[in-house]
Each structure stands twice: as C-alpha cells, then as structure tokens.
Amino acid sequence: MDLRDLYQDIIVDHNRSPRNFRLIDPADLQAQGYNPLCGDKLGVYLNLRDGRIEDLAFQGSGCAISVASASLMTEAVKGTSETEARKLYEQVHDMLTGAETDVDPMDLGKLAALAGVREYPSRVKCASLCWHTLIAALDKQSDAVTTE
Template sequence: MSDLRDLYQQVILDHYRAPRNFGALEPVSACAEGYNPLCGDQVKVYLRMDGDRVEGLTFEGVGCAISTASASLMTEAVRGLERPQAEALIASFLALMTGDGNGAAGADLGKLEVLSGVKDYPVRIKCATLAWHALRAALEGGDSEAVTTE
C-alpha cells in the first residue's frame, strides 16, 4: 500500500490551500481551459508571452488538492522559461505521471518531484495532468474548445 503521506505531502497541501499565481491575467497572449468530466474539475490557464519567453502564467478554477497544487506548482516552474524549455518540461512532467521513462529525457523536474506520488494512484493522474494539458494547448495558440482529460 502506498503511503497517503507520500501523496499528500506538505508542499502539495500548502499549494492547495494557498495556490500561487491564482487568478486571471491581463493582457494575455493565450488562454486554454482544461476540464475533467469525471470529477468536474476545471482549470483555466492564462499565458502571456514575451517573444518566445513565458513572461506571465496564471490559472483559476476549482479542483481537488492534486489538480490545484499541480497547477500552482506548474505556474511557478514554467514562468520565465523559453518556449522549447517549457515544452520540454511539460513532456517530462507528463512522462513522470504516466511512468513513461523515455519521455523524461531532458528537463529537470526539481520541485515538481513532490507530485511523483500521484503515479501510484492511477485514477488521480488525470487530476495532476489537467493544468499541464491546458498549458500545452495555450502554448499552441489557445483553444476555443476546452481540452478534456477524456
């Protein structure tokens, strides 16, 4: 049995209770929404680019501890990155969640490693990846349709 305290680490609970970079961003280069129809979790990601650099990144929405903390940690980790680095970090994070070692080559996950406990709870992986899928859609220019986890 996995230890729940590996899943709900203090950093995750902290980001759940006090999410960073929470709220709308103005002006904005692109937005994208993520929606998990299974549980109703919704996240909207606001992205502002300065050339090829992620200058601003915020999110808002309602979700569980895992999805909220993952979105919050994501905004901290991705802000300031160049587009290729940001894309590599997304790929690495999604690889960490799916346990796909091949995709992990590249970006150092750093603080995001606190979410690695999620991969032992397969039904919760979609919670952790929701904001990341939305960010990927925003980087691709935004999307009028919400990305879903299904």
C-alpha cells in the same frame, strides 16, 4: 501505500495557498481545461515576451492534486521559453505516468512532489490537466481541453 507519498507537505501547501491563482486579462494566450469525471475546471492564462513566458497564471476549482499541480506548474514554467515549457511538459508527463524515461524526478525540483501520483492511476488526470491546458494555450486551441 502511504498517503503522505501523495499528499506531501508541498502539495498540501500549494493546495491551501495556490501561487499565481489569478486571471490575466487580457492574456496573450489562454485555454480552459475540464475533467468531466470529477468536475475539475481550470483556466490557464499567459503572456509572452521575446519568446519567453513572461507571466503565467491559473484559476478554477479542483481537488488538491489538480490545484497544487497547477500552482507548481506556474512557478516552474514562468520565465522559461516556449520550447523549454514543452520539454518540461514531456518530462512531467513521463513522471506522472511512470513511463520509461531518463529524467530523474530530482531534476524537476518541486515538481518531483507529484511523483507519488503515479501510484494512483485514477488521479493522474488530476495532476496532468493543467499541463494539457497549458499546451492547448500555447497551441492556440480554441476548444476546451478535457481529460476524457
């Protein structure tokens, strides 16, 4: 097991300088995610325009995997339609959990950097927290999302 499979340069970079790391206030939709096991907390905020996610940002604290995953997510999802965002969520989820899938990680662009997480079962929740929180925001859930 090589640590570099998990902490790839792109992950390290997005952890040190997370993109779209800000509050959108007011936001059309938002949700809070929480991982009680490790104390990760993040808020996901988004604005919609003509069915597209026009702006997407996050704030919070967490480990390198959760921060980098959220940062990468904002870049990948910004500008997509809600349907496309949900499809991307499914694909990333399959990639992280190692589910049987037709998706080639290479088609996921930079998000493929998270593929190494599947070798670390205890860290899958770190990478998926932001995605669950995004879906909760789209579903207009009022309760905070938790990984437990």
